[in-house]
Amino acid sequence: ASDETSNLRLKSSSNFLAQFSDKSDLASSxxxxxxxxxxxxxxxxxxxxxxxxxxxxxxxDLSSDRKSFGKNEKH
Structure with a gap:
């Protein structure tokens, strides 16, 4: 079960990374x-x-930041 969880976490983190880096860079390092x-x-x-x-x-106190954080989140 813990193996499955870490696989899932790895998958989602690499998906997350892929949004920000081009694929070749991601593959190389x-x-x-x-x-x-x-x-x-x-x-x-x-x-x-x-x-x-x-x-x-x-x-x-995050009242000023909360809205802008939500915007950054969506990409």
Whole structure:
């Protein structure tokens, strides 16, 4: 069961990566793609972490960011 889950996670993360990188680059170096993805989307990621904190009822002020995050999400 855990094998299935990790396969699924791998599949979805590579699908996610494929949206942002051209295929040849993805094939040649997934790690670099991931790192670049992380750097390029750092603000969105940090905002998302903040958003999750809101969901966990921790006080984070995201009122100004929430709408723009939703837009970035859809691509």
């Amino acid at each position: 997934v790690t670099n793609s991931r790192m670049r993805l992380l750097i390029e989307n750092f603000d969105s990621i940090m905002r998302f972490i903040g958003y999750k904190k809101v969901l966990n009822n921790q006080k984070v």
